[in-house]
Amino acid sequence: MQQILDAILSGSATVEDYAALEVPQSYRGAIVRKDEVDMFDGLESKAKDPRKSLHVDDVALPELGPGEALVAVMASAINYNTVWTSIFEPMPTFGFLERYGRISPLAKRHDLPYHVVGSDLAGVVLRTGLGVHSWKPGDEVVAHCLSVELESPDGHNDTMMDPEQRIWGFETNFGGLAEIALVKSNQLMPKPAHLTWEEAASPGLVNSTAYRQLVSRNGAGMKQGDNVLIWGASGGLGGFATQYALNGGAVPVCVVSSAEKAEICRRMGAELIINRAERGYQFWKDEQTADPREWRRFGSDIRELTGGEDVDIVFEHPGRETFGASVYAARKGGTIVTCASTTGYLHEYDNRYLWMNLKRIIGSHFANYRESWEANRLIAKGMIHPTLSRTYPLDEVGQAALDVHHNLHQGKVGVLCLAPEEGLGVRDDEKRARHLDAIHAFRGV
Numbered sequence: 001m002q003q004i005l006d007a008i009l010s011g012s013a014t015v016e017d018y019a020a021l022e023v024p025q026s027y028r029g030a031i032v033r034k035d036e037v038d039m040f041d042g043l044e045s046k047a048k049d050p051r052k053s054l055h056v057d058d059v060a061l062p063e064l065g066p067g068e069a070l071v072a073v074m075a076s077a078i079n080y081n082t083v084w085t086s087i088f089e090p091m092p093t094f095g096f097l098e099r100y101g102r103i104s105p106l107a108k109r110h111d112l113p114y115h116v117v118g119s120d121l122a123g124v125v126l127r128t129g130l131g132v133h134s135w136k137p138g139d140e141v142v143a144h145c146l147s148v149e150l151e152s153p154d155g156h157n158d159t160m161m162d163p164e165q166r167i168w169g170f171e172t173n174f175g176g177l178a179e180i181a182l183v184k185s186n187q188l189m190p191k192p193a194h195l196t197w198e199e200a201a202s203p204g205l206v207n208s209t210a211y212r213q214l215v216s217r218n219g220a221g222m223k224q225g226d227n228v229l230i231w232g233a234s235g236g237l238g239g240f241a242t243q244y245a246l247n248g249g250a251v252p253v254c255v256v257s258s259a260e261k262a263e264i265c266r267r268m269g270a271e272l273i274i275n276r277a278e279r280g281y282q283f284w285k286d287e288q289t290a291d292p293r294e295w296r297r298f299g300s301d302i303r304e305l306t307g308g309e310d311v312d313i314v315f316e317h318p319g320r321e322t323f324g325a326s327v328y329a330a331r332k333g334g335t336i337v338t339c340a341s342t343t344g345y346l347h348e349y350d351n352r353y354l355w356m357n358l359k360r361i362i363g364s365h366f367a368n369y370r371e372s373w374e375a376n377r378l379i380a381k382g383m384i385h386p387t388l389s390r391t392y393p394l395d396e397v398g399q400a401a402l403d404v405h406h407n408l409h410q411g412k413v414g415v416l417c418l419a420p421e422e423g424l425g426v427r428d429d430e431k432r433a434r435h436l437d438a439i440h441a442f443r444g445v
Helices: 002-010 015-020 080-087 094-101 197-201 204-215 238-247 258-270 294-307 323-329 351-355 371-378 393-404 429-439
Strands: 026-033 057-059 068-078 114-116 123-127 140-143 182-184 189-190 229-233 251-256 272-275 285-287 311-316 329-339 360-362 388-393 414-415
Touching: 002 068, 002 123, 015 123, 026 272, 057 114, 057 393, 068 393, 080 393, 080 414, 114 311, 123 197, 123 388, 140 360, 189 371, 197 414, 204 238, 204 429, 229 238, 229 323, 238 258, 251 294, 258 272, 272 294, 294 323, 311 323, 323 329, 323 351, 323 388, 329 414, 393 414
Parallel strands: 229 251, 229 311, 251 272, 311 329, 329 360, 388 414
Antiparallel strands: 026 057, 026 114, 068 123, 068 182, 068 414, 123 140, 140 189
């Protein structure tokens, strides 16, 4: 791996140089093990510790197939799907790998007794398979996490509708929290030249998810002037939603959990902020009983900020804890667009507020190829910025996942894979200088 790293760090290696490099037969990756899926049985979710289940180990290099690429991973990031994988909720991911392995002999490579996780990367192409013409060894890239087979007509209008749609590194093997990753070549996109490796790695999944959920016609179709309620507005997903609202002429109403996170939203340019820790909302009287009085208090606080207006769109991802309040808070004819459900999948809301007020609930999941490309293009243009707040080395990936599991983070949590330190990989110093304040917004600089 040292020769590969030396070539990347030199910044001058040619296509021929990369082609001449020997790709090792094994590499280090963050894995969960199939024989440990019962290790947390009987524990509540928050008591399950990713530091015990995520292991950094040597794994065999997978065979490179047609339409695929091997990428040397300089940096990756933690997403909530890494947390779910590491605590084996709502189910172990090995069922995904087994089902994928049944569709073809090539897919069978993914069905292993270990799962290399991670759905983000920034790095350099090492090898490409047959039929790959747009990418070559030495190209600096990031990857989105949509993996589809595209053998069904259902996926050709919207690749998220492909019946064999999967999230790379969660529902497939050989993910990005590793020194080398295996991706389909159509997952690759140019690395934004003004970002470091760890900054470039951090937007992939959440940026594309926020773009589809909020901006795309497949999601809420946000327009200028919309009031947009954003839960976790300084977080990895909500931080991008806040930026898209501001960038697109909408008015974000940012819900955060601390004064520090409120300040991050202000640095981004948001003005309407609710610190739910200060307001002390208790949307549930107990685990089974919601409290509509608290929904109404929340709605009143929103209207006080907006000058009496309800929100046009609710950017919803916490799930069970907040969903009833979200449905209540949307204006008549408004939209609740939802993904993730990090506090629980079984939502409860009063349907009278939905049907009698002609509201819509839209489910949104990641993004199609075009949406992912557009989201990355906005990063590369310096119009949307990474939400990276902290970076760990690969050997501490368990702690990085624990931070996200316990909401101890702000923005995204990055992981250095091959990169020996933070701050490497910037190729456009002039553009970086223009956007440095925005890039640093989530780091508290």
